[in-house]
Amino acid sequence: MTPLAQCDALRPAVRTQEDVDAELLKLLETKGADPDFWSLKDRDRSDSAHRIFQYPAMMVPLVQRRLLEAVLEARPDVRSIYDPFLGSGTSLVSGMHFGLDVYGNDINPLAVLISRVRTARTIEFSIGAIAEQVAATAKADGRKTIETAMANREKWFQPEVAVELSRLRRAIRTCDNLWVRRFLWVTLAETVRLTSNDRTSTYKLHARPAEEIAKRALSPIAVFGELARENASSFSTFRRRLGEAKQIKAFKYVGETEVRVGDTRQVLDYWSDAAPFDLLMTSPPYGDNLTTVTYGQHSYLPLHWIDFKDIDPAADIATLRTTQEIDRRSLGGASGNAAWDEAKLLEASPKLKRFADGLPAKPDDGRSRLIRFYRDFGASLDSIVGVMKPDSYMIWTVGNRNIAGQQVPTNLVLGELLEGLNCKVVTTLTRRIHHKRMPDRNASSATMREEKILLARKVES
Ligand SMILES: C[S@@+](CC[C@H](N)C(=O)[O-])C[C@H]1O[C@@H](n2cnc3c(N)ncnc32)[C@H](O)[C@@H]1O
16 A cells, blocks of 8 residues: 555545435435334324414424434534424424524414414413413403404304403403413414314315304303413423423523514525524425415414514514415415516426426416416525525425326425525435325315425535
8 A cells, every 4th residue: 555545544534415415314214114104103292382273284293303313313513493484383393302493484473473482492381370360360351342353253253252252362461471472372372263153174264154153152261271271281291301301401492492474585684694504394385375275364363363563573464454365475375576487487397397288278277376386486495595504404394286186296396496406305205194184175285195205405506
């Protein structure tokens, strides 16, 4: 061996990013050898304060934690996690089990409220007793004044239900601590969901038949008391788990947590102080809200009973202008300035082009809705990739929806769009869905029975 070759042999091998990809792939393959590893029949959600509100399309906390564990094994330098389509905050809460700094945004103020409650660094441990006191105050309140200005209130709430919800709203307003109020607002939101005249079987607003409404004897104060007890107990389990994992010091979560109201098409505008992020973990919408999951309609009634100033100064009350407004502002909802143009989109994803070209001419809005969604999604990806560190991993959980009886190859389109933005798809895992609550049974997405988990990496340029 020449002296130079001897030197090379002694030098520690440099671990390239491709080596890390290979290591991560091996880890995922080993863990995924059990077909149920990602699909999980057992959905224990008790340790993440997961049930405080029934938000649509929630991810399974344990699956997200398993994914995180694998990434952190291969990349122990990861410190921050980002979710640009936050929903109820499952990714961030999963990141808290590992002591990560967690950041996320959503366009829906209700999603931001739920996530703020779940990811608070400090909480009030006597919340169970406080909530009981709030319910007692509401019960003792004899006033009949209605505390919401919503149009069409009589359609959605029985008179006595509106009176009790108003008493609860007044009682919550008397609490000084902001986290306490937010916790109580989320509990009130779930109370509204269960006691309004809206059907709980679909996410779209749809009133129950009059005769069914007349037969329902409901007490929102009693429902609220019950839910508050469950939520308080779920929080104490969650915080205990964080404590056992040494992620709480002096009653405070060790990492940063930051949740904002914001549109993913403009993330650079409001994350410049915290970006770039080390790891992305998210599940984006599968298509425009109206024909997939109407997150906005699902949030419309609860939001009418919540003080917006307690959610976020950026939470815009005009989102309650109509039942459609949040969905209209969401991806694919309305043509905005930020969207990619169609030619750029179809050039970036030949698979999307092939799919769109193959759609039948009738009904003709299938193609236009598809393209409008992906023009927004392309713009979002562009801006999201911009706040990620070079070589950062991204974990995308996506479902494949149907349009005109044909399955949109969502994961393949996402892969192509990411590759066009200087990212590499490392692998794709399949997760079978055992229990996921489906949107409207008749909606075009109802055939979704598995999800794909795409692991990608932003390539250093
Ligand atoms: C599939 S859900 C996320 C669910 C979440 N993973 C969970 O476990 O609860 C997608 C989210 O994207 C949000 N969304 C849609 N368009 C958006 C946009 N332009 N900017 C930010 N969030 C948006 C919706 O409000 C919804 O909460």
